[in-house]
Amino acid sequence: MTRALPVLSVILGILAIWYLATVWMNAPWAYDQAAREGRSLGFGALVSDTMAQARPVLPPPHQVAAKLWEGLTAQAVTSKKSxxxxxxxxxxxxxxxxxxxxxxxxxxxxxxxxxxxxxxxxxxxxxxxxxxxxxxxxxxxxxxxxxxxxxxxxxxxxxxxxxxxxxxxxxxxxxxxxxxxxxxxxxxxxxxxxxxxxxxxxxxxxxxxxxxxxxxxxxxxxxxxxxxxxxxxxxxxxxxxxxxxxxxxxxxxxxxxxxxxxxxxxxxxxxxxxxxxxxxxxxxxxxx
Known part of the structure; x- marks a missing residue:
């Protein structure tokens, strides 16, 4: 456990920076869509929106993990989509x-x-x-x-x-x-x-x-x-x-x-x- 702690700390740090960068880089699209729809966008809604965009500038880790898992397991290994x-x-x-x-x-x-x-x-x-x-x-x-x-x-x-x-x-x-x-x-x-x-x-x-x-x-x-x-x-x-x-x-x-x-x-x-x-x-x- 002592040896794994530094590795886990680095991984958690990378994930934290990644999520913060996701909010920052995907925010312009979220604000633009909110302006088009004539609604205000609070911080909570902003974070939620930037984490679930269909074509994000920077996809969050959980979206990448889900897409990776889908590509590995959702179809036969002989499929051209696998x-x-x-x-x-x-x-x-x-x-x-x-x-x-x-x-x-x-x-x-x-x-x-x-x-x-x-x-x-x-x-x-x-x-x-x-x-x-x-x-x-x-x-x-x-x-x-x-x-x-x-x-x-x-x-x-x-x-x-x-x-x-x-x-x-x-x-x-x-x-x-x-x-x-x-x-x-x-x-x-x-x-x-x-x-x-x-x-x-x-x-x-x-x-x-x-x-x-x-x-x-x-x-x-x-x-x-x-x-x-x-x-x-x-x-x-x-x-x-x-x-x-x-x-x-x-x-x-x-x-x-x-x-x-x-x-x-x-x-x-x-x-x-x-x-x-x-x-x-x-x-x-x-x-x-």
Missing amino acids: LVYHGYVTFRGTMWGFALGIVLGVGLAMAIVRFRVMDLSLMPWAIISQTVPIVAIAPMILAMSNKLGIEGREVPKAVIAAYLSFFPVLVSMVKGLRAPDQMQLDLLKTWGATEAQTFFRLRLPASMPYFFASLKVSVAAALVGTIVGELPTGAVEGLGARMLIGSQFGEPLITWAALFASAILAGLLIVAVGTVERLANSRMGVRA
């Missing part, structure tokens, strides 16, 4: 991009650690690549995919997700592969270990804590990349598409419900990575 269905579409794209990002990040990290010229040439470009806004790159990736004759939207989404997710893996793996000190490396040399043996018996095990720490960041970045990738591709499926539909049709509750569904999906993915990390550590004999 957030479970759209969540699966986004999850699928996230996993493809996440896997591609891991392969790219680990491969580049191994090359950078092994060859100094790769460190001097690739690492600066990898850092610079992360300064380019993803919203500017996404349409270019889509255009290139169409030019190459790649059909479907899965490949562009995976590439965009991989673009965001590879960098945390790259940086962490470079740090992890270089974690062994010179004394440990010299000891293996005296034992006649080859470079491959040094890598698999020393560098790779030493990099595992860094690797799993980066995966928690990488999987969240892959999810963001997938959602961003769903916006310019004209997708009609996925949580990003739901957000776009809510914005285009003036349905903020749809947008907010999809936003919170994305947050839930991100939390589940991070928990899954943590579970894999604990299993791997247990297999390798690492003590918690």
